[in-house]
Amino acid sequence: MNSRPSTKFSGRWPFLAALGILISALILLCFTPPVSRDALTHHLLVPKLYLKHGGFHEIPSIEFSYYPMNLEMLYLVPMYFGSDIVPKYIHLAFGLLTSLLIFGYLKKRLGSIYPYFGALFFLSIPIVVKLAITAYVDLGLAFFTTASLFLLFRWVEHSFRLRDLVFSAIMCGLALGTKYNGLIAFLLLTLSTAILYERGHGKAGRHPLGAVTSAALFVFTALVIFSPWMIRDLIWTNNPIYPLFDHLFNSSRENGGTFLNEFTIRTYLYKEKWWEIALIPIRMFFQGQDGNPRLFDGKLNPFLLILPILAFAAPGTDKEEVKVEKGILALFSALFFVFAYFGGGMRIRYIVPALPALAVLSTFGLARFTKWVERHLGKGRLFPQLIPSLLTLLVFFPNARYLHAQFLYVRPLDYMSGRVTRDAYIERYRHEYPAMQYINGSLPGGSKVLFVFVGKRVYFCDRDYVLDMEGTQSFLQDLAAESRGGKGVLSGLEAEGITHLLVNHLIFEKWLNYSLNQEERNIILNFINHYTKLLFKNKEYIVLKLIDPEK
Numbered sequence: 001m002n003s004r005p006s007t008k009f010s011g012r013w014p015f016l017a018a019l020g021i022l023i024s025a026l027i028l029l030c031f032t033p034p035v036s037r038d039a040l041t042h043h044l045l046v047p048k049l050y051l052k053h054g055g056f057h058e059i060p061s062i063e064f065s066y067y068p069m070n071l072e073m074l075y076l077v078p079m080y081f082g083s084d085i086v087p088k089y090i091h092l093a094f095g096l097l098t099s100l101l102i103f104g105y106l107k108k109r110l111g112s113i114y115p116y117f118g119a120l121f122f123l124s125i126p127i128v129v130k131l132a133i134t135a136y137v138d139l140g141l142a143f144f145t146t147a148s149l150f151l152l153f154r155w156v157e158h159s160f161r162l163r164d165l166v167f168s169a170i171m172c173g174l175a176l177g178t179k180y181n182g183l184i185a186f187l188l189l190t191l192s193t194a195i196l197y198e199r200g201h202g203k204a205g206r207h208p209l210g211a212v213t214s215a216a217l218f219v220f221t222a223l224v225i226f227s228p229w230m231i232r233d234l235i236w237t238n239n240p241i242y243p244l245f246d247h248l249f250n251s252s253r254e255n256g257g258t259f260l261n262e263f264t265i266r267t268y269l270y271k272e273k274w275w276e277i278a279l280i281p282i283r284m285f286f287q288g289q290d291g292n293p294r295l296f297d298g299k300l301n302p303f304l305l306i307l308p309i310l311a312f313a314a315p316g317t318d319k320e321e322v323k324v325e326k327g328i329l330a331l332f333s334a335l336f337f338v339f340a341y342f343g344g345g346m347r348i349r350y351i352v353p354a355l356p357a358l359a360v361l362s363t364f365g366l367a368r369f370t371k372w373v374e375r376h377l378g379k380g381r382l383f384p385q386l387i388p389s390l391l392t393l394l395v396f397f398p399n400a401r402y403l404h405a406q407f408l409y410v411r412p413l414d415y416m417s418g419r420v421t422r423d424a425y426i427e428r429y430r431h432e433y434p435a436m437q438y439i440n441g442s443l444p445g446g447s448k449v450l451f452v453f454v455g456k457r458v459y460f461c462d463r464d465y466v467l468d469m470e471g472t473q474s475f476l477q478d479l480a481a482e483s484r485g486g487k488g489v490l491s492g493l494e495a496e497g498i499t500h501l502l503v504n505h506l507i508f509e510k511w512l513n514y515s516l517n518q519e520e521r522n523i524i525l526n527f528i529n530h531y532t533k534l535l536f537k538n539k540e541y542i543v544l545k546l547i548d549p550e551k
Contacts (some may be wrong), residue, residue, distance in 0.1 A: 011113065012113045012116050015113060015116035015117060015120055016116065018120055018124075018396070019116070019119065019120050019123070022120065022123060022124055022403070023096070023123075025403055025407070026092055026095075026123075026129065026132050026133060027089075027092070028412045028413070028416070029132075029133040029406060029407070029410050029412050030085070030088040030089050030092055030132075030133050030412075031085060031412055031415070031416055032085070032410060032412050032415050032416075032425060033084065033085065033415070033422050033425055033426050034084050034085070034087070034088070034134070034135050034459070035425075035426055035429035035430050036134040036135070036136070037455070037457060038134075038136055039087075039134055039135040039136065039459070040430070040457040040458070040459035040460070041062075041064065041455070041456040041457055041458070041459070042062075042064035042067075043071070043072055043075065043087070043135050043136055043137060044072075044075060044079070044084055044087065044135055044459055045062070045064075045458065045459045046059065046062065046064060046065045046069065046072055047069075047072050047073075047075050047076040047079050048079060048459060049062075049065075050076060051076065051079060051080055056232070058236050061466065061467055062456075063243055066233055066236065066237065066242045066243060067179070067180060068176065068177040068178060068179065068180065068182075068226070068229040069177075069229070070137075070140065070174060070177040070178045071090070071091070071094075071137040071140045071178055072137070074087075074090050075087035075090060075135060078090075084135070087135035088133060088134060088135050090135075091131065091132065091134065091135055091136060091137070091139055091140065092132045092133070092139075094139040094140040094142070094143040095123060095128055095131070095132040095139040095142075095143075096123070097143050098122065098139065098142050098143040098146055098356055099119040099120075099122050099123040100119065101143070101146050101147060101150060101356065102115075102118045102119050102122050102146070102356055102359055102360055102363075103115040103116070103118065103119040104150075105150055105153075105360060106118045106119075106360065106363055109322060109325075109364075110363065110364070110367055114363050114366070114367055115363075117363055117366060117392065118359055118360055118362070118363035120396070121301075121359050121362060121363065121395065121396070121399075122355060122356055122359035124396065124399035124400070124403065125300060125301055125304070125355060125359070125399060126288070126298070126299035126300065126301065126398070126399060126402035127288070127298040127299055127300060127348045127349060127352060127355070128352070128355065129399070129402060129403055129406060130290065130298065130299070130406070131349060131352065133406070133410065136349070137178050137179050138179065138349050138352040138353075139352065140178045140179075141175055141178045141179045141181060141182055141185070141352065141353050142352050142353045142355065142356055144171045144172070144174040144175035144178060144182070145171075145172070145175045145182070145185040145189070145353040145356075146353070146356040146357075147168075147171040148168045148169070148171035148172040148175065148185070148189050149168075149189060149192065149328070149329075149332065149357070151164050151165075151167050151168035151171060152164075152165070152168045152189065152192055152193060152196055152328075153196075153325055153328075155168060155196070156196050156197075156199075156200045156321070156324075157321065160197070160200065160214075165193070165214060165217060165218060166217070166221055168189070168193075168218065169217070169218045169219075169220075169221035169222045169225075170221060170222070170225055172185065172186055172189050172218070172222040172225075173221065173222040173223065173224065173225025173226045174225060175353075176222060176223075176225070176226035176229075177225065177226050177228070177229050180241070180244060181340065181350060181353065182353075183241075183244075184336055184339040184340060184343070184353075185336070185353055186219075186222060187339070188331075188332050188335055188336060188339075189218070189222075189332075190215050190218055190219055190222075191215075192328050192331075192332065193211075193214050193215045193218045194211040194212070194214065194215045195211075195328065196324070196328065197210050197211040197214045197215075198211050199324050200324075237249075237250070238250055262341065262342075262346055263277060266294075270294045280341070280346060281337065282305065284296050284300060284346065284348060285300045285301070285302050285304055285305040286302050288300050288348055293347070296346055296347060296348045297347045297348065297349070298347060298348030298349050299348065299402060300348060301395070301398050301399060302398070303362060303394075303395045304355070304358045304359070304362060306365075307361070307362035307363075307365035307366055307369075307395070308330065308333075308358055308361035308362055308364075308365055309365065310364075310365030310366070310368050310369050311326060311330075311361045311362070311364035311365040311368055312326065312330070313365075313368050313372070314368065314372075326361065326364060329357040329360055329361055330357075330361060332354065332357050333354040333355075333357040333358050333361070336351060336353060336354040337351050337354060340354075362395075366388070366391070366392070366395075369388065369391065370388040373387050373388060423437065426460070430457065430460070431538075431539070431540050431541070432454055432455075432457060432460075432502070432504070432540070432541050433460055434536075434538055434541070435502055435536055435538065435541040435542075435543055436460045436461045436502070437460075438535070438536045438543055439461060439462075439463055439500070439502065439543060440460075440461065440462045440463065442535070442536075443463055443499075443500060444499075445463075446499075447463045447464070447499045447500055448463070448464040448465065448466065448496075448497045448498050448499050448500070449461065449463055449464070449465045449466070449498070449499070449500045449501065449502050449543075450465070450466050450467075450468055450475070450476075450493065450498045450500070450501045450502070451465055451466070451467050451468060451502050452468040452476065452501055452502065452503040452504065452508060453468070453469075453503065453504035453507040453508055453511070454467075454502060454504060454541075455504075461502075464497075465502075466496065466498060476489070476524060477515075477516065477520060477524075479492040479493070480516070480519075480520040480523040480524050480527075481520060483523060484523075485523060485526055485527075486523060486524075486525075486526035486527030486528075486529075486530050486531050487527075487531065488523075489523060489524070489527040489531070490527060490531040490546060490548060493546060494546065498546065499545070499546055500535075500543060500544060500545050500546065501532065501542075501543070501544040501546070502541060502542075502543055503541065503542050503543075503544065504540055504541055505537075505540070505541065505542050506540055512524060512525070528544070530549065531546060531547060531548065531549070532544040532545060532546060532547060533545045533547050
């Protein structure tokens with residue numbers, strides 16, 4: 001049943017030690033206040049607003065609030081008790097569980113020390129490390145997706161036992177309820193269900209509609225699990241997967257702005273040539289960089305591309321079930337990448353659900369390479385025995401280097417030791433934080449603040465607020481276009497109950513000079529100069545109070 005290479009080019013203890021060091025490092029890195037962008041604009045912000053308002057409620061100004069939120073509901077529990085650090089550990093736990101799934105699968109298929117390699121490899125991939133120390137949801141999506149896929153394999157292994165198919169569909173439904181990228185997994189897992197049924201039955205034992213009925217049961221069960229989020233959005237927006245495909249459900253609703261696809265952005269904004277765009281499937285494994293959208297805003301390991309290729313060398317040596325599973329893993333990871341890329345741009349975190357499959361295939365590739373070395377260079381000789389070990393060290397070098405860089409960037413010991421306070425730590429990474437501290441501590445309780453070029457990072461603000469930008473539309477610019485002077489802008493803001501402005505003045509000045517016409521610019525400047533009072537200023541942000549000199 002199992003294909004077990006005889007080689008033991010190193011013991012399991014180095015892998016166990018490395019896993020212990022890695023997990024300990026991740027635990028330390030998590031023990032800091034949240035400063036990541038999406039945590040502050042979405043994953044922690046919406047639960048905070050639910051707690052503030054005493055339950056679920058529609059938040060039209062925050063489009064993210066319409067997304068499925070399985071993990072955010074878990075984050076809500078520790079936040080209720082006052083901790084916004086524990087959500088990081090919840091997200092880390094899903095990374096650990098995914099690593100455990102990989103270990104269990106490889107234990108059954110390869111044995112020896114390979115399960116330890118696969119588990120360690122996945123958990124130490126740079127993008128996984130980055131996500132494991134943030135309150136995001138991508139590792140939850142990866143866990144539910146991987147569990148669903150492995151349960152499908154068990155469904156075949158146990159002669160198509162119904163409960164395995166149902167449990168797989170439940171996991172897929174939980175993936176759908178975690179992030180909309182789960183829709184890609186839903187499509188691919190449904191396809192995998194049909195393929196596995198067809199491949200697992202001989203012609204004599206195959207039911208004519210078996211693949212269709214199995215896939216239909218999978219789809220039905222997954223959608224039932226996902227349905228609470230669909231019902232919520234259907235009630236709020238008349239679209240069960242809002243804002244996706246909203247033109248199909250609400251044809252009369254205005255489009256939120258012009259959508260630029262990835263090819264347009266890369267051609268005109270990044271000045272990339274056609275061949276550079278065509279090589280993205282390869283480039284992303286070598287060129288990733290955190291915080292740089294052009295370089296995919298994340299980092300992978302080149303061996304995630306190289307080792308899976310070796311997994312398919314000498315296919316005749318694989319047992320039939322292993323051959324089928326490797327094919328499904330390769331198809332799943334490749335198609336997930338394609339759908340994620342064409343579905344709205346390439347960020348490495350968008351393809352995280354494909355990484356467990358790639359980690360498994362990488363482990364198969366290492367096992368295949370090791371067997372080739374033994375067969376052709378001699379099993380008992382010293383140098384051939386060292387080659388796989390040297391390759392393993394080479395594989396983990398980029399991961400170890402990235403982990404070290406994260407310690408230098410996050411600096412968790414500064415916070416844990418008390419040398420840096422929570423406020424000082426957050427200010428180190430979020431330059432708008434001092435202005436928000438001023439707003440929270442100095443403005444009256446009934447204040448309402450208009451945030452201008454703050455990047456929607458409003459988590460730390462405890463006063464009511466309004467975001468100036470809705471898509472590409474500026475409320476201030478609309479008021480300037482409709483008004484004849486600064487007084488008209490003031491009246492428009494007061495009509496919305498706004499009492500103060502928080503402005504990134506560096507971006508604001510560029511916006512005035514390059515995005516407005518002369519008349520709009522003059523009106524905004526007249527408003528700033530005559531109808532506001534400066535309360536706070538630092539290198540990037542100012543807080544202004546609305547005033548009416550005539551009153």
